[in-house]
Amino acid sequence: MITEDFAAYAARLRIGFPSEIPAEELQGMLESFMSGLAMDCLEAGTRLIGHIKCLVEGGDEIIACSVTDHDARVRCRGRFTAPRSQLDVIVNVLQYGLKKNELVRIVDACGKRSFPSQTSISIEDLEIEEKELIRLS
């Protein structure tokens, strides 16, 4: 179901906290981030959320969260069980209505907003590698 207004963005967020964050707070931040992505997309003009999903790995834990509904409700499989000082979050945003550059902006803004102010966040566009493969020069 690819229509003309379909756009997707895949990114990896490397998040470093100034100190260890308790598991429950991490869970809340991650869910707030995911819910925020959906709400920001809708506010910016997304016609239809396809699937906004993320994955956090580390140790024995794996937390996968997703949003599909326009009420921005987050469903998660797995929860944080231990405090952490850093997170590696892979996020996929698949939606209809916004262009990719708007999705890039939303992920960036929402990442900064959802985690504490002293947090360092770097965002890697996971599609760049694919683009390099078709570079002609």
Add this chain to the structure above:
Amino acid sequence: MDMIVIAGFLGSGKTTLILNSVGQITERTGKKVAMIVNDFGNIGIDGKVMEKYGLKVQELPRGCICCTLGPSFLDTVRTIHDMYDPDLVIVEPSGIADPDSILATMEHYRGRPLGKINTVILLDAVRFPLLVQAMKIPMTKQLHSADMVLLTKTDEVDEDRLKDMEAFVKSVIGDKPIIPVSSTSGHNLDVFVGRLVGA
């Protein structure tokens, strides 16, 4: 080796359904099951989740097996067939895939002969009104390729919603099976597995 394609729009519950039903398929039939998971993103989230929960998965990220990844898909099916020789391979395409195109791709399969290929289409009960409004034509096309339709997330909707959905789906697929399921509560998963593998 039989093949089951479990397709449905983005977020319709494909991964959750598979996670919650593959165990039943194995227990009830003793069949050796392999998985092919196709994710649109560069890093396959769904495949990683399935592996974490103990399933053997071959991932095909970065595109859609119904178009750009078609040749890779055929290679993957042949490799799984030759190396692992499962009784059943379950294919989870990305939520943007056109199942008809996957079936058309399989016509070019040149490996050892396959058994049956069945297509199961999932339809999200929570978002049904929104999807009908926004995606009616592609959604109808997707339903046309179904051997069986599952109405998913039924624990979150009322009976009237299910009746509306059943009427809509029936108008597209006729007398083929329509099963309301909830992967979360387990409602009708046994019925689904029974219809799927005849056990």
